[in-house]
Amino acid sequence: NAGVMQNPRHLVRRRGQEARLRCSPMKGHSHVYWYRQLPEEGLKFMVYLQKENIIDESGMPKERFSAEFPKEGPSILRIQQVVRGDSAAYFCASYDRGGETQYFGPGTRLLVL
Protein backbone atom coordinates (compact mmCIF):
# COMPACT_ATOMS: atom_id res chain seq x y z
CA ASN A 1 0.00 0.00 0.00
CA ALA A 2 2.98 2.26 0.48
CA GLY A 3 2.44 5.66 -1.09
CA VAL A 4 -1.04 5.34 -2.61
CA MET A 5 -3.32 7.78 -0.84
CA GLN A 6 -7.06 7.81 -0.90
CA ASN A 7 -9.44 10.22 0.73
CA PRO A 8 -11.79 10.30 2.34
CA ARG A 9 -11.51 6.90 3.99
CA HIS A 10 -15.21 6.91 4.79
CA LEU A 11 -17.94 8.84 3.03
CA VAL A 12 -21.63 8.97 3.90
CA ARG A 13 -24.08 10.36 1.37
CA ARG A 14 -27.84 10.52 1.09
CA ARG A 15 -29.56 9.26 -2.03
CA GLY A 16 -29.32 11.80 -4.84
CA GLN A 17 -26.16 13.49 -3.58
CA GLU A 18 -22.79 13.43 -5.29
CA ALA A 19 -19.76 11.48 -4.10
CA ARG A 20 -16.20 12.46 -4.96
CA LEU A 21 -13.41 10.03 -4.22
CA ARG A 22 -9.78 11.04 -4.54
CA CYS A 23 -6.65 9.04 -5.23
CA SER A 24 -3.03 10.12 -5.29
CA PRO A 25 -0.80 7.46 -6.85
CA MET A 26 2.64 6.42 -5.70
CA LYS A 27 5.37 8.87 -6.54
CA GLY A 28 6.53 8.33 -10.08
CA HIS A 29 3.45 6.33 -11.10
CA SER A 30 1.42 7.81 -13.92
CA HIS A 31 -1.28 5.15 -14.22
CA VAL A 32 -4.27 4.78 -11.95
CA TYR A 33 -6.97 2.14 -11.68
CA TRP A 34 -10.26 2.26 -9.83
CA TYR A 35 -11.92 -0.88 -8.47
CA ARG A 36 -15.13 -1.48 -6.60
CA GLN A 37 -15.67 -4.18 -4.02
CA LEU A 38 -19.18 -5.13 -3.02
CA PRO A 39 -19.72 -7.16 0.18
CA GLU A 40 -18.62 -10.79 -0.14
CA GLU A 41 -17.19 -10.19 -3.61
CA GLY A 42 -13.80 -9.64 -5.18
CA LEU A 43 -12.55 -6.41 -6.63
CA LYS A 44 -14.16 -5.43 -9.92
CA PHE A 45 -12.28 -3.29 -12.43
CA MET A 46 -13.95 0.03 -13.19
CA VAL A 47 -11.55 2.29 -15.08
CA TYR A 48 -7.92 2.71 -16.05
CA LEU A 49 -6.46 6.18 -16.48
CA GLN A 50 -3.24 7.81 -17.48
CA LYS A 51 -2.57 11.47 -16.84
CA GLU A 52 -5.21 13.42 -18.82
CA ASN A 53 -6.34 10.27 -20.60
CA ILE A 54 -8.90 7.53 -20.02
CA ILE A 55 -7.40 4.29 -21.33
CA ASP A 56 -10.20 1.86 -20.51
CA GLU A 57 -13.54 2.60 -18.85
CA SER A 58 -15.23 -0.65 -19.77
CA GLY A 59 -16.01 -1.44 -16.13
CA MET A 60 -17.72 1.85 -15.38
CA PRO A 61 -21.53 2.01 -15.20
CA LYS A 62 -22.77 3.95 -18.21
CA GLU A 63 -24.54 6.60 -16.19
CA ARG A 64 -23.70 8.69 -13.13
CA PHE A 65 -20.08 7.53 -12.88
CA SER A 66 -17.09 9.42 -14.25
CA ALA A 67 -13.37 9.50 -13.61
CA GLU A 68 -10.51 11.81 -14.39
CA PHE A 69 -6.79 12.05 -13.78
CA PRO A 70 -5.69 15.62 -14.47
CA LYS A 71 -2.19 16.72 -15.25
CA GLU A 72 -1.91 18.14 -11.76
CA GLY A 73 -3.61 16.75 -8.69
CA PRO A 74 -5.24 13.48 -7.73
CA SER A 75 -7.43 11.19 -9.74
CA ILE A 76 -11.12 11.71 -9.01
CA LEU A 77 -13.91 9.15 -9.17
CA ARG A 78 -17.22 10.97 -9.26
CA ILE A 79 -20.60 9.40 -8.64
CA GLN A 80 -23.59 11.62 -9.30
CA GLN A 81 -27.05 11.10 -7.79
CA VAL A 82 -25.90 8.21 -5.62
CA VAL A 83 -28.22 5.29 -4.92
CA ARG A 84 -28.06 2.70 -2.15
CA GLY A 85 -26.53 0.17 -4.54
CA ASP A 86 -23.46 2.38 -4.87
CA SER A 87 -22.53 1.55 -1.26
CA ALA A 88 -19.24 -0.29 -1.52
CA ALA A 89 -15.52 -0.01 -0.95
CA TYR A 90 -13.74 1.80 -3.77
CA PHE A 91 -10.05 1.10 -4.20
CA CYS A 92 -7.52 2.94 -6.25
CA ALA A 93 -4.31 1.30 -7.46
CA SER A 94 -1.30 2.81 -9.12
CA TYR A 95 0.99 1.22 -11.59
CA ASP A 96 4.32 1.99 -13.17
CA ARG A 97 4.32 1.04 -16.81
CA GLY A 98 7.80 -0.38 -16.43
CA GLY A 99 6.62 -2.84 -13.80
CA GLU A 100 3.91 -5.43 -13.49
CA THR A 101 2.40 -4.87 -10.09
CA GLN A 102 -0.46 -2.64 -9.05
CA TYR A 103 -0.23 -1.12 -5.59
CA PHE A 104 -3.44 -0.35 -3.78
CA GLY A 105 -4.57 2.46 -1.57
CA PRO A 106 -6.52 1.92 1.66
CA GLY A 107 -9.86 2.44 -0.03
CA THR A 108 -12.86 4.70 0.44
CA ARG A 109 -15.92 3.15 2.02
CA LEU A 110 -19.01 4.78 0.63
CA LEU A 111 -22.28 4.42 2.47
CA VAL A 112 -25.44 5.72 0.84
CA LEU A 113 -28.32 6.25 3.22
Place this chain on the structure above:
Amino acid sequence: DQQVKQNSPSLSVQEGRISILNCDYTNSMFDYFLWYKKYPAEGPTFLISISSIKDKNEDGRFTVFLNKSAKHLSLHIVPSQPGDSAVYFCAAAYDYKLSFGAGTTVTVRA
Protein backbone atom coordinates in the same frame (compact mmCIF):
# COMPACT_ATOMS: atom_id res chain seq x y z
CA ASP B 1 -17.85 -13.18 -16.56
CA GLN B 2 -15.80 -14.76 -13.82
CA GLN B 3 -12.41 -15.40 -15.44
CA VAL B 4 -10.65 -16.00 -12.13
CA LYS B 5 -12.18 -18.27 -9.53
CA GLN B 6 -11.29 -19.04 -5.95
CA ASN B 7 -13.62 -21.88 -5.11
CA SER B 8 -12.89 -22.02 -1.40
CA PRO B 9 -14.36 -19.01 0.37
CA SER B 10 -12.62 -19.91 3.62
CA LEU B 11 -9.75 -21.94 5.02
CA SER B 12 -8.92 -22.72 8.64
CA VAL B 13 -5.43 -23.96 9.49
CA GLN B 14 -3.49 -24.59 12.66
CA GLU B 15 -0.52 -22.38 13.45
CA GLY B 16 2.68 -23.90 12.15
CA ARG B 17 0.96 -25.96 9.46
CA ILE B 18 0.81 -25.31 5.74
CA SER B 19 -1.92 -23.17 4.17
CA ILE B 20 -2.74 -23.97 0.55
CA LEU B 21 -4.91 -21.56 -1.41
CA ASN B 22 -6.13 -22.41 -4.87
CA CYS B 23 -7.12 -20.37 -7.88
CA ASP B 24 -8.37 -21.34 -11.35
CA TYR B 25 -8.60 -19.18 -14.45
CA THR B 26 -10.19 -19.51 -17.84
CA ASN B 27 -8.45 -16.97 -20.06
CA SER B 28 -5.31 -18.42 -21.64
CA MET B 29 -4.14 -14.89 -22.51
CA PHE B 30 -3.31 -14.15 -18.87
CA ASP B 31 0.47 -13.87 -18.61
CA TYR B 32 1.09 -12.68 -15.07
CA PHE B 33 -0.43 -13.79 -11.79
CA LEU B 34 -0.45 -12.16 -8.38
CA TRP B 35 -1.61 -12.84 -4.86
CA TYR B 36 -2.81 -10.04 -2.63
CA LYS B 37 -3.54 -10.13 1.07
CA LYS B 38 -6.20 -7.95 2.62
CA TYR B 39 -6.99 -7.09 6.21
CA PRO B 40 -10.40 -5.63 7.13
CA ALA B 41 -10.74 -1.91 6.42
CA GLU B 42 -7.44 -1.84 4.50
CA GLY B 43 -6.48 -2.03 0.86
CA PRO B 44 -5.04 -5.18 -0.71
CA THR B 45 -1.31 -5.61 -0.16
CA PHE B 46 0.81 -7.23 -2.82
CA LEU B 47 2.22 -10.54 -1.63
CA ILE B 48 3.87 -12.48 -4.42
CA SER B 49 3.64 -12.88 -8.19
CA ILE B 50 4.63 -15.22 -10.97
CA SER B 51 5.13 -14.82 -14.69
CA SER B 52 3.55 -17.33 -17.05
CA ILE B 53 7.00 -18.44 -18.18
CA LYS B 54 7.71 -19.86 -14.74
CA ASP B 55 6.05 -22.59 -12.72
CA LYS B 56 7.24 -21.64 -9.25
CA ASN B 57 8.22 -18.53 -7.34
CA GLU B 58 9.29 -18.48 -3.73
CA ASP B 59 9.61 -15.62 -1.27
CA GLY B 60 10.26 -16.57 2.33
CA ARG B 61 7.27 -18.47 3.69
CA PHE B 62 5.26 -17.89 0.52
CA THR B 63 5.47 -19.99 -2.63
CA VAL B 64 3.28 -19.66 -5.70
CA PHE B 65 2.91 -22.53 -8.14
CA LEU B 66 1.56 -22.17 -11.66
CA ASN B 67 0.21 -25.01 -13.79
CA LYS B 68 -0.52 -23.45 -17.17
CA SER B 69 -1.93 -26.58 -18.76
CA ALA B 70 -4.49 -26.86 -15.98
CA LYS B 71 -4.96 -23.08 -15.74
CA HIS B 72 -4.41 -23.38 -12.03
CA LEU B 73 -2.27 -21.61 -9.50
CA SER B 74 -1.81 -22.07 -5.81
CA LEU B 75 -0.27 -20.21 -2.90
CA HIS B 76 1.50 -22.13 -0.16
CA ILE B 77 2.19 -20.49 3.18
CA VAL B 78 4.46 -22.45 5.48
CA PRO B 79 4.57 -22.29 8.39
CA SER B 80 1.28 -20.45 8.90
CA GLN B 81 1.31 -17.73 11.52
CA PRO B 82 -1.53 -15.91 13.33
CA GLY B 83 -0.71 -12.71 11.41
CA ASP B 84 -1.51 -14.55 8.18
CA SER B 85 -5.21 -14.49 9.06
CA ALA B 86 -6.66 -12.32 6.29
CA VAL B 87 -8.48 -12.48 2.96
CA TYR B 88 -6.29 -13.61 0.07
CA PHE B 89 -7.11 -12.58 -3.48
CA CYS B 90 -5.75 -14.22 -6.57
CA ALA B 91 -5.38 -11.92 -9.60
CA ALA B 92 -4.49 -12.55 -13.22
CA ALA B 93 -3.15 -9.98 -15.65
CA TYR B 94 -3.29 -9.54 -19.38
CA ASP B 95 -1.75 -6.37 -20.73
CA TYR B 96 -2.73 -3.73 -18.20
CA LYS B 97 -5.86 -5.22 -16.70
CA LEU B 98 -6.17 -7.35 -13.55
CA SER B 99 -9.01 -9.79 -12.96
CA PHE B 100 -9.58 -10.82 -9.37
CA GLY B 101 -11.02 -13.87 -7.70
CA ALA B 102 -13.61 -13.46 -4.95
CA GLY B 103 -11.09 -14.16 -2.21
CA THR B 104 -10.38 -16.84 0.38
CA THR B 105 -10.58 -15.98 4.07
CA VAL B 106 -7.75 -17.67 5.95
CA THR B 107 -7.99 -18.18 9.69
CA VAL B 108 -4.90 -19.41 11.50
CA ARG B 109 -5.77 -21.14 14.78
CA ALA B 110 -3.36 -21.04 17.70
